[in-house]
Each structure stands twice: as C-alpha cells, then as structure tokens.
Amino acid sequence: MSDPITCPECEGAGGRRLGRLRIACPFCQGRGWVGGEHEPAEPAPAPAGPPPAGEHRIWSDPAAAAALGCRLCLGAKAVAHLDETTRTLVMVPCACPPPGDLSASA
Ligand SMILES: [Zn+2]
Ligand SMILES: [Zn+2]
Structure with missing residues (x-):
C-alpha cells in the first residue's frame, strides 16, 4: 500500500x-x-453482482425452494442454452432430479 x-x-x-x-x-x-486503499495492483473486490441463479438466497428458504422446484429450469423442465458453434439459442431438456430427490441434493 x-x-x-x-x-x-x-x-x-x-x-x-x-x-x-x-x-x-x-x-x-x-x-x-x-494508492492508499485503492492500489491498482490490488484491485478492489469485485462489485457484488447478483449471484448465480442457483445460489440465490431464496434457495435457503425451504418453502420457496419447494415451490419453485428445479433450480435450473424452475420447473419448466427445459433450459435455454446458447450453442456457441451455431450461435443459436436452443432449449435443451433439463437434468431435473426426480421428484422427491430435491432435498437429497441440498
Ligand atoms: Zn484515473
Ligand atoms: Zn430442471
């Protein structure tokens, strides 16, 4: 410093x-x-952006997590995926855990 x-x-x-x-x-x-607290060589901590959807604090609420179901597709059973080679957005089936297995992965 x-x-x-x-x-x-x-x-x-x-x-x-x-x-x-x-x-x-x-x-x-x-x-x-x-300088001081803001040394360029010591970058300030990254701004606290929104966490990944699957790590949102709502998932710590069992009732909300149960209501929403799958963390990836939110129950839609499909997730959007950007295919880098074709530059197209495709919907792919979600690898949802079977019902009843949600709590086992928590
Ligand atoms: Zn400057
Ligand atoms: Zn899913």
Missing part, C-alpha cells in the same frame, strides 16, 4: 466524457486517485 496519488491515467479527472456519458477511468475506477 502506498500514499494516494493523483491518477496518472486520467490526471485526477476520474474518467472522460463521451458526449453525455461519463466513462470512468479504468485505472482509478473513477476516483481520480490511486
């Missing part, structure tokens, strides 16, 4: 303007300075 300094990439501006948009400087992540 070092003393905070003005960002050398954006010279403290924190980013640049693109029309009406403000593009945050990727080096200082829009702060306009680096």
